Amino acid sequence: xxxxxxLTDFGTQDIYVGxxxxxxxxxxxxxxxxxxxxEIPPQDIVAGGLALWGAFRFFPKGTVFCAVVDPGVGTKxxxxxxxxxxxxxxxxxxxxxxxxIGESHxxxxxxxxxxxxxxxxxxxxFHGRDIFAPVSAHLAKxxxxxxxxxxxxxxKLVKLPPLRASFDEQVLVAQVIHIxxxxxxxxxxxxxxxxxxxxxxxxxxxxxTIKGKSFNSIAKSYGECPEGEPLLLFNSYDxxxxxxxxxxxxxxxxxxxxxxxxxxxxxxxATEGV
Amino acid sequence: xxxxxxLTDFGTQDIYVGxxxxxxxxxxxxxxxxxxxxEIPPQDIVAGGLALWGAFRFFPKGTVFCAVVDPGVGTKxxxxxxxxxxxxxxxxxxxxxxxxIGESHxxxxxxxxxxxxxxxxxxxxFHGRDIFAPVSAHLAKxxxxxxxxxxxxxxKLVKLPPLRASFDEQVLVAQVIHIxxxxxxxxxxxxxxxxxxxxxxxxxxxxxTIKGKSFNSIAKSYGECPEGEPLLLFNSYDxxxxxxxxxxxxxxxxxxxxxxxxxxxxxxxATEGV
Amino acid sequence: xxxxxxLTDFGTQDIYVGxxxxxxxxxxxxxxxxxxxxEIPPQDIVAGGLALWGAFRFFPKGTVFCAVVDPGVGTKxxxxxxxxxxxxxxxxxxxxxxxxIGESHxxxxxxxxxxxxxxxxxxxxFHGRDIFAPVSAHLAKxxxxxxxxxxxxxxKLVKLPPLRASFDEQVLVAQVIHIxxxxxxxxxxxxxxxxxxxxxxxxxxxxxTIKGKSFNSIAKSYGECPEGEPLLLFNSYDxxxxxxxxxxxxxxxxxxxxxxxxxxxxxxxATEGV
Numbered sequence: 145x146x147x148x149x150x151l152t153d154f155g156t157q158d159i160y161v162g163x164x165x166x167x168x169x170x171x172x173x174x175x176x177x178x179x180x181x182x183e184i185p186p187q188d189i190v191a192g193g194l195a196l197w198g199a200f201r202f203f204p205k206g207t208v209f210c211a212v213v214d215p216g217v218g219t220k221x222x223x224x225x226x227x228x229x230x231x232x233x234x235x236x237x238x239x240x241x242x243x244x245i246g247e248s249h250x251x252x253x254x255x256x257x258x259x260x261x262x263x264x265x266x267x268x269x270f271h272g273r274d275i276f277a278p279v280s281a282h283l284a285k286x287x288x289x290x291x292x293x294x295x296x297x298x299x300k301l302v303k304l305p306p307l308r309a310s311f312d313e314q315v316l317v318a319q320v321i322h323i324x325x326x327x328x329x330x331x332x333x334x335x336x337x338x339x340x341x342x343x344x345x346x347x348x349x350x351x352x353t354i355k356g357k358s359f360n361s362i363a364k365s366y367g368e369c370p371e372g373e374p375l376l377l378f379n380s381y382d383x384x385x386x387x388x389x390x391x392x393x394x395x396x397x398x399x400x401x402x403x404x405x406x407x408x409x410x411x412x413x414a415t416e417g418v
Numbered sequence: 419x420x421x422x423x424x425l426t427d428f429g430t431q432d433i434y435v436g437x438x439x440x441x442x443x444x445x446x447x448x449x450x451x452x453x454x455x456x457e458i459p460p461q462d463i464v465a466g467g468l469a470l471w472g473a474f475r476f477f478p479k480g481t482v483f484c485a486v487v488d489p490g491v492g493t494k495x496x497x498x499x500x501x502x503x504x505x506x507x508x509x510x511x512x513x514x515x516x517x518x519i520g521e522s523h524x525x526x527x528x529x530x531x532x533x534x535x536x537x538x539x540x541x542x543x544f545h546g547r548d549i550f551a552p553v554s555a556h557l558a559k560x561x562x563x564x565x566x567x568x569x570x571x572x573x574k575l576v577k578l579p580p581l582r583a584s585f586d587e588q589v590l591v592a593q594v595i596h597i598x599x600x601x602x603x604x605x606x607x608x609x610x611x612x613x614x615x616x617x618x619x620x621x622x623x624x625x626x627t628i629k630g631k632s633f634n635s636i637a638k639s640y641g642e643c644p645e646g647e648p649l650l651l652f653n654s655y656d657x658x659x660x661x662x663x664x665x666x667x668x669x670x671x672x673x674x675x676x677x678x679x680x681x682x683x684x685x686x687x688a689t690e691g692v
Numbered sequence: 693x694x695x696x697x698x699l700t701d702f703g704t705q706d707i708y709v710g711x712x713x714x715x716x717x718x719x720x721x722x723x724x725x726x727x728x729x730x731e732i733p734p735q736d737i738v739a740g741g742l743a744l745w746g747a748f749r750f751f752p753k754g755t756v757f758c759a760v761v762d763p764g765v766g767t768k769x770x771x772x773x774x775x776x777x778x779x780x781x782x783x784x785x786x787x788x789x790x791x792x793i794g795e796s797h798x799x800x801x802x803x804x805x806x807x808x809x810x811x812x813x814x815x816x817x818f819h820g821r822d823i824f825a826p827v828s829a830h831l832a833k834x835x836x837x838x839x840x841x842x843x844x845x846x847x848k849l850v851k852l853p854p855l856r857a858s859f860d861e862q863v864l865v866a867q868v869i870h871i872x873x874x875x876x877x878x879x880x881x882x883x884x885x886x887x888x889x890x891x892x893x894x895x896x897x898x899x900x901t902i903k904g905k906s907f908n909s910i911a912k913s914y915g916e917c918p919e920g921e922p923l924l925l926f927n928s929y930d931x932x933x934x935x936x937x938x939x940x941x942x943x944x945x946x947x948x949x950x951x952x953x954x955x956x957x958x959x960x961x962a963t964e965g966v
Contacts, residue, residue: 157455159455204718268639367764433728437746440751443693447695541927
């Protein structure tokens, strides 16, 4: 049974997502449809791109990801489909798919132009229903991607900044890219990059600072710290996260999306209160 | 695979919707279940009826719509099932289904009375679980609608006001019937009715006014206007909508459900600030 | 088609639930997945346990319940699977499953230890994805429960207080255990226990009091009372509920979780205002 995974900023108050499912099942009645989330902040391409990147690798081979965070709907932004060695991605060409396909072996990118696979009438406001849902359903049914339009060059797609923290021998600078429901602040520092940096500085002592609060260790779980205490850990995506055990780190420390955390070598272990 | 589409005001905080799915799959294990939305404002039959009307035509033939916005549960209001040439509708007889079946070729309406197709114990508070879910599942399995109760006359059903704006040769008056998650204000003016009126006035210039704000054109997409500017467009349901590009029209213009937009012929093009 | 029902405190803003579905369908592509709710207040084991208890009996035989409200994730709390005569339950051993399995005929309890059935890398923060989802999917595929780890004694599991009100010949004391979306206050008094108590007092008159408000009768439906009036009824779980017809009882009466309602015999019928 083919799987189609939906990710949008449509919310669940309105019928938009339900209608997309109606369109999909009209074309591919046997599809399993998963909701990744529909609560991406309206028109927040970065939040949508991060969510898709964090989720896609856990789905079965052949899954079609239909992602719609589309502030440019009705303008000349392109609609695309991407085939990788494992998956299909369908959505607007505005960066939303970039982090996911950037870590995949891309086989083909096409611009969606063949209206044989669209709904008969195309609105200017809801391509999720009129283009992206029916194309995803036809892909799930096995229609080859080349049927949907002409191939375009991967290099010509709209990109997002790299999902990686920057570092040199002295300092590592990461950014908060997402605050989740529990108030955990998720950064763009991957575990592997942190380990590489640690090795490059000879595994010396280090001090991480954000919003005047310092840390000198990485916890293995929330429960390892006393309740109410802030901590650093690598979360389920292996991205560095600032959290508070049974609390809300964003509120407790005043952290917002875009804030920086700096990690520097230090001679002594941090003392309490630093 | 039969499709059952659910629309309720139950929210997703509680288990009510999950329980309905358990009941459905106990009877019809192969059903595909779509959530249209469960965030209809509690007991708001009009909002529920509009959502159902906007969604139903995008579903595959044979879909069973199980709609439960039911302030009269436990009283003498009737429970009904409706078979149209394309679909089945199941829910309370309180107007909720009216706009949808009003645009369909109705084959039969029955009052749900045969408790062979209900859960063994019927509560006074949760007919979604005890009556509407099991009846929907039995319909999806192919039980003929006449099995569920005696036929009743379409004319005897509880109705809602027509989902159409009123107009004469001078003026067209539409009402805001829904504010969506993005703050778009959706009216009861259909694109076809607007075009008919335009023709009847000889395609003269016109001016639309709501909350002291005037418009003299219809946009084709949100992106066509500068950011933050209000605009009119026909939305994905082909209903006139007041929107703000990358903004919230309801907040920006102070529009509420029930507000009127008047469209009148005018001699000159509106000047800025009018 | 096997059914897997999910209950978590993950919310739907993030991708956690979607990722669990990806993991499940990677292992058991034909599973029907129901969302019971993902809006359990973060880390509220009692609210989660109540929701699971209220829902499980409406699902088809063989359903696998995958419940994750797991403040101790990453600590030494055990992960368990339980087979009853009808169902499977998978989750942390922290009380969450207790009320549900406490009313079932338990066949076997195992501690989840066989990492052959886990994801290859186990995080310290997201056992829903790494352990509970894959184990649930393997159970749905028919792997015997004894494959997942050693049997443990039912008596050794973490328990919750009994889901029953206490009573003697004079007085019955129940507690508010949940406030639902409509503001209905749900207590731990079961209909059968109330009927038993009534019989034990010789079916005399009684008076129920909560927050200074008194009641001397049980309504059969919300609609039976005038709008805005508070009432008592046995709800869809056959638990005593304090509600307001077309209103919000928790706000109107100032009721919070944990508040007590006392029911005592009385000589006279309550007069207005008592």
